[in-house]
Amino acid sequence: MMKPQFFHRLPEMEKGYSMSLAVRAGDYVFIGGLTATDNKGNELHADNPGAQMKRIYEILDEVLKEFGGTSRDVVSEVIYYDVSGNEYTEKLFPHRQAFYGEEGPSVVGMQVVGFISPAIHVETTAVAFLPQRTLP
Template sequence: MTYDRQLVSNGNPMEAVVGFSRAVRVGRHVAVGGTAPVDAQGRTVGPGDLHAQARRCFEIAQEVLATAGAGLEDVVRTRLILTDIERWKEAIEARKAFCLDARPVDTIMAVTRFVNPEWLIEIEVDAIIADRDR
């Protein structure tokens, strides 16, 4: 069986330079890469505010999923990557607004820092598009 491969961009000029996509859809699977808390101009949203940053990451992921033909109901895994693991509950509060109904599996982990030191979190999302004809 052969599947088409759809690359989803959000316009980041580094995608072509570095060789990455915001998301990739292969068949019914959509993988959304590490999503940072940035606005349309690339500025950090909510410096110091983990909840606001997590919410922004999920908003971006939701937009990318839609572009790939998926929705929040298709999410099967989330990964919350934090610079301060002690603040995990703030991230989970934001996650609930986007994932409570789908109840995907979740991983929460910590890193030392991100490329932009203002970022407190990045989020990855995997989805499998449901066969809605069943």
């Protein structure tokens, strides 16, 4: 049995919050707390939730690639957003559809009152199924 593998995109920030951006446990990779940031952790697109969603999927793609996966390996996703339902449908959803195509993972969208920073309008978590290969 393998121990969990931890992935840090922004190690100092993540350790300060006692978190890992992604954790592989067996055949699953749990990815959490994705917000629109640059590679130094600076928040991006404070006035553009659609651009935040697009950036989140760019980061999700990077994380999946670290574990040898793609968007096709995501089996579950939770999207937290503080915009209206119409804005979610019109400005956020098209980026999700572009990332997954016609057949995406199970998903729940949850409208929230706010986030730790007023610049954040969208945050996601995801679970990917990436069976570990056994050595011959």
